[in-house]
Amino acid sequence: MRMPVILPRVRGFACCGALLFSMLVPASGAGSAAAEAKPLWVVVTTPTLSESLKPLVDKRGKDGFETQVLTQPIDKAVKAFARRPSYLLIVGDWAQGKERMPWFVASKRVQAYQWRSDQPKEYLSDVLWGDLNGDGAPEIPVGRIPARTAEDVKLCVDKILAWERHEPTVDDLRMPVWTGAPCFGPEIDSLAVTQSIEVMQNGVPKWAQPTLIAGDVTSPFCGWPAEQAATYTAELKKGGLIALMMGHGSREGFFSMAFRNTPFGYDGRAAAQLDKGNPAPPLVIFACYTGDFGGSGACIAESLCGMAGGPVAVIAATTESHPLTNYFAGTCILQQLSGKARRLGDLWLATQRASMKVDDPAVEQLLLGVESKGDQQIDKEKLRRDHMLMYEIIGDPATAIMIPQPMEATIKRDGAKWRWTATKPAGATKLFVGLRQAREIPEAPQELEAAQAKKTFAAANSALAFTALASPEAGKPWQGTIDKPGTVRLVATGPGVLKVAVLDAEPEPGKGN
Secondary structure: OOOOOOOOOOOOOEOOOOOEOOOOOOOOOOOOHHHHOOOEEEEEOOHHHHHHHHHHHHHHHHOOOEEEEEOOOHHHHOOOOOOOOOEEEEEOEOOOOOOOOOOEOOOOEEEOOOOOOOOOOEEEOHHHHHOOOOOOOOOOOEEEEOOOOHHHHHHHHHHHHHHHHOOOOHHHHEEEEEEOOOOOOHHHHHHHHHHHHHHHHHOOOOOOEEEEEEOOOOOOOOOOHHHHHHHHHHHHHHOOOOEEEEOEEOOOOEEEEEEOOEEEEEOOOOOHHHHOOOOEOOEEEEOOOOOOOOOOOOOHHHHHHOOOOOEOOEEEEOOOOOHHHHHHHHHHHHHHOOOOOOEHHHHHHHHHHHHOOOOOHHHHHHHHOOOOEOEEOOOHHHHHHHHHHHEEEEOOOOOEOOOOEEOOEEEEEEOOEEEEEEOOOOOOOEEEEEEEOOOOOOOOOOOOOHHHHHHHHHHHHHOOOOEEEOOOOOOOOOEEEEOOOEEEEEEEEEOOEEEEEEEEEOOOOOOOO
């Protein structure tokens, strides 16, 4: 995977927000009723890169998939599917005029809806390879590993295998979220920060553990701007369910804010600590151009996926995105975390389908006004169409995500305390007990200074956090008491087990904490 030369900058940031390979591995004979009942996972790659994929193909077979690996040109390969796939993974890179290179696998080019005349007329879209019925929208999730060498493929395959084999922990419920400065003026910027806090408090699943970074000095979640990138990297290294960024972007990176005439954000150099260690959770970057894998040098999504300890997959836009559709998708993905998806491609496709339908007149009026189309009104539905097609999954869409399953548990008041009891799930070996109390988020300091900014940042995120409580000893019943009101989270883990129960320890009427 190509590593970029990164130079932090603000100017130029755009608005956001050929043969059938013989390795066919069904568990039983091809064409059997048992094989036909399995979901189909298809890879389209090149002969040069195909052998490096074998460990992942084997893993998908053990996961219960029928697998099919094709090494012919992709426009022919989609006609050679054994049947309708559940997931399509493209392995190989794309570059203009490089069709004869041994790593080349074609993408599709889509005519863009231009709400400004200076925008690109076309953008890359692998998503359209998943449009099997020709209606202009994907029926199946598509991802790409934009590799050029067998070593590139091996690195990504090793990351996926390590990610899917790790034993779940309570850290898998973490959710690092970074919202950059909107830069649309004080009124809109203030509203965006307030909305981010509200979403983190009310929009995420109650079992999630968010950490919020805001690119705005008026927010208590700003912290010290020079340390935002290091803080985000540290959060990624702790693990998590999924990580999010939303703001402005370029191919080179994500822009958070300008402070004292210095731009701060996230790029390949800022993420250098991810060059080793365990894979980080999937990352979605709601920002322009950050997933443009077809340009010269690697985009930030490719760069992060090319790091051994980087995100196991990155979802990002191949062209200029719009803040309205980014907002829709950002809120929808939080809702979908409580849905049925257990693999990244399913989660993202469900998010995109939901965001095509959601409406919010107040937000629409605000965000449609920050970008103009001359005297014409911006066509919201065309924005939605482009958003659906421009967001690339850099990675395998069949990558497992650690969404917890529900666990049986109850809680009852007992005088001044609350007694909880949980049914131990099969295979669970540990129980983690946490309590999130209702706390006020502190106000941002009047003048941003390092020590106070760090202190306020820590206090603000503590208001969103679960405090760890004593867990039952090994061999003891899963039960205990809580002596303070709040949200009780019980997390059961074990090999292949991640289950959760969220209980309310409600205060007596008329009494506070």
